[in-house]
Amino acid sequence: MRLGYSVETVRAAEGELMARLPEGALMQRAAAGLAAAAAGLLGRVYGARVVLLVGSGDNGGDALYAGARLVRRGAGVSAVLITPGRAHTAGLAALLRAGGRVADDPYEVLAAADLVLDGITGIGGHGGLRPDAVPLARAAHGSGAVVLAVDLPSGVEADTGEVGGEAVRADATVTFGAYKTGLLIDPAREYAGAVRLVDIGLGPHLPSVPELEALQHADVAHLLPVPAAESDKYRRGVVGVVAGSARYPGAAVLAVAGALRGGAGAVRYVGPGSDAVIARFPEALVHGWPPSKAGRVQAWVVGPGLGDSPGVDEVLDSDVPVLVDADGLRGLDPAVVRARSAPTLLTPHAGEAAALLGVAREEVEGTRLASVRALAAKYGATVLLKGSTTLVADPDPRRAVRVNPTGTSWLATAGSGDVLSGLTGSLLAAGLAPLDAGSVGAYLHGLAARLVSRDAPVSAHDVATALPQAWRDTTTP
Structure with a gap:
C-alpha cells in the first residue's frame, strides 16, 4: 500500500530523524537518491547536459548536491539561480567545487539540456510559481529535455493536489521519505509524471495512520471475498439492484453486469428494465415492484439510469448497506442518510458532488480531497468521488482517504459508472465494509x-467483461 502524508507530518518526522543524525546527513541522503534517479533517466551520464532550476530553500539544496554528484560522473551541470543571493550556500559551493557552473544565460542552457532538475520550491510552496520562475518552467517544459521534479513539481500544493497557478510539468518526480498526499491526487498527479519514492529513513518516525492510502494488488487480494467450502449463493451474499428506466434500460443491464462479477452469490433486480436484464443475464433474479417484496438482500444498489422512477426512498428505508449512484443522488436529503441504521455509500462524479455540496463543479475538480471529505461529513456516509483520480472517504475523519491508482481516461465512457456501482454493491453484499468495497471496486474497475x-476506446460492456481477469490478476502471485 502506498501511504501519503501531510507536510506537517513529514516535517515532524524529518525533525525527529535529523536530531539523531550528523548535520546535513539527511540532505545528502536525498541528494544521493535524486542523483541516482537522474542517472537512470539519462542512461548515459558522461557528457550529458543537466540544468538545475534552483530556488532558495532546501529543495534547491537537494538539486545542487545532486548536481555535484552528476558532475563527478562526467555530466555538464549548469545551475539557474532563481534568487541568486538566497541559494543554498553549502550546496552551491559543492556544485562549484565539483566543476559545475552557474549559467549566464538560463534560456541558452535550457534549450540544450538533456535533463532539467526542478528544485524551485519545496513542499511548503503555495499558490503556484512566482512570476520570475514561470518563464523558466515554461522553457524547461518546451525544451525537449526530461524534467525531473525534486520532491514534488514546483507550484503544486503538497497537501491537497491543488494547482493554484502556473506549475512545473514534470516527466518524473523523486519524492523523499514518504509520498506527499498531493502527488497521488489530480490535478497535481498529472504534473508529477512517474513518481519514485526514495527511502531516507523516515519510516520509524511516521504515524501508523496516514492522510491518504493507495491500495496495491496484495491489499486488494487480501480484501476480496472468497467463498468457503460450505458457502451457498445466499451465504455469499445477495445484492439488490434498482436501476434503469424506460429511457435508460441499458443502465440496468450494466449495473447487473457489474454486480454479477462482484463476489456476491446472487443478484436480485427490481425496476423497469426487467425484460432487458433477463434477456442478457438469465442468472439474475428478476422481481416486481416494490423492492421490499423482492426477498432478502445483504445490500442494495439504487440510482443508475433511474430517471424519475421511484426506488430511492424505499431502498433507503431498508436496514442493509445501500449504494446510491447517479439519479439516486438528486435531491438526496442528508438528514435521511444520516438517520439510517445501516451504512450508506454515495458514488457521485464531480458534477453530482458539486450539486450535493452546493458549489461549482470546477471547485470540486480543483479541490478533490477537500470535497470528498466535505461530502462524507455532510451525509455521514462513505463517499466514492469518481474522476481522474477516484477518492473514497469514510465518514470518520480520523480514517485515511483512499485514492485509486488504476484509473484510466478511457473509463470516461457512457455506462462505466453503472458497472462500477453494481460491482461495488456486490462487494458490499459479500461483506466488505463500505470503505473497502468502494476502494476494491474502483481498483478492479480501473484495472x-x-x-x-x-x-x-472501450465500452462499459468491455469493462464488465474484463472484471474476472482483473480479479484473477490481483490474486495471482
Whole structure:
C-alpha cells in the first residue's frame, strides 16, 4: 500500500530523524537518491547536459548536491539561480567545487539540456510559481529535455493536489521519505509524471495512520471475498439492484453486469428494465415492484439510469448497506442518510458532488480531497468521488482517504459508472465494509479498463467483461 502524508507530518518526522543524525546527513541522503534517479533517466551520464532550476530553500539544496554528484560522473551541470543571493550556500559551493557552473544565460542552457532538475520550491510552496520562475518552467517544459521534479513539481500544493497557478510539468518526480498526499491526487498527479519514492529513513518516525492510502494488488487480494467450502449463493451474499428506466434500460443491464462479477452469490433486480436484464443475464433474479417484496438482500444498489422512477426512498428505508449512484443522488436529503441504521455509500462524479455540496463543479475538480471529505461529513456516509483520480472517504475523519491508482481516461465512457456501482454493491453484499468495497471496486474497475483498452476506446460492456481477469490478476502471485 502506498501511504501519503501531510507536510506537517513529514516535517515532524524529518525533525525527529535529523536530531539523531550528523548535520546535513539527511540532505545528502536525498541528494544521493535524486542523483541516482537522474542517472537512470539519462542512461548515459558522461557528457550529458543537466540544468538545475534552483530556488532558495532546501529543495534547491537537494538539486545542487545532486548536481555535484552528476558532475563527478562526467555530466555538464549548469545551475539557474532563481534568487541568486538566497541559494543554498553549502550546496552551491559543492556544485562549484565539483566543476559545475552557474549559467549566464538560463534560456541558452535550457534549450540544450538533456535533463532539467526542478528544485524551485519545496513542499511548503503555495499558490503556484512566482512570476520570475514561470518563464523558466515554461522553457524547461518546451525544451525537449526530461524534467525531473525534486520532491514534488514546483507550484503544486503538497497537501491537497491543488494547482493554484502556473506549475512545473514534470516527466518524473523523486519524492523523499514518504509520498506527499498531493502527488497521488489530480490535478497535481498529472504534473508529477512517474513518481519514485526514495527511502531516507523516515519510516520509524511516521504515524501508523496516514492522510491518504493507495491500495496495491496484495491489499486488494487480501480484501476480496472468497467463498468457503460450505458457502451457498445466499451465504455469499445477495445484492439488490434498482436501476434503469424506460429511457435508460441499458443502465440496468450494466449495473447487473457489474454486480454479477462482484463476489456476491446472487443478484436480485427490481425496476423497469426487467425484460432487458433477463434477456442478457438469465442468472439474475428478476422481481416486481416494490423492492421490499423482492426477498432478502445483504445490500442494495439504487440510482443508475433511474430517471424519475421511484426506488430511492424505499431502498433507503431498508436496514442493509445501500449504494446510491447517479439519479439516486438528486435531491438526496442528508438528514435521511444520516438517520439510517445501516451504512450508506454515495458514488457521485464531480458534477453530482458539486450539486450535493452546493458549489461549482470546477471547485470540486480543483479541490478533490477537500470535497470528498466535505461530502462524507455532510451525509455521514462513505463517499466514492469518481474522476481522474477516484477518492473514497469514510465518514470518520480520523480514517485515511483512499485514492485509486488504476484509473484510466478511457473509463470516461457512457455506462462505466453503472458497472462500477453494481460491482461495488456486490462487494458490499459479500461483506466488505463500505470503505473497502468502494476502494476494491474502483481498483478492479480501473484495472479491467486498462486490460481491455490498450490505449484504444472501450465500452462499459468491455469493462464488465474484463472484471474476472482483473480479479484473477490481483490474486495471482
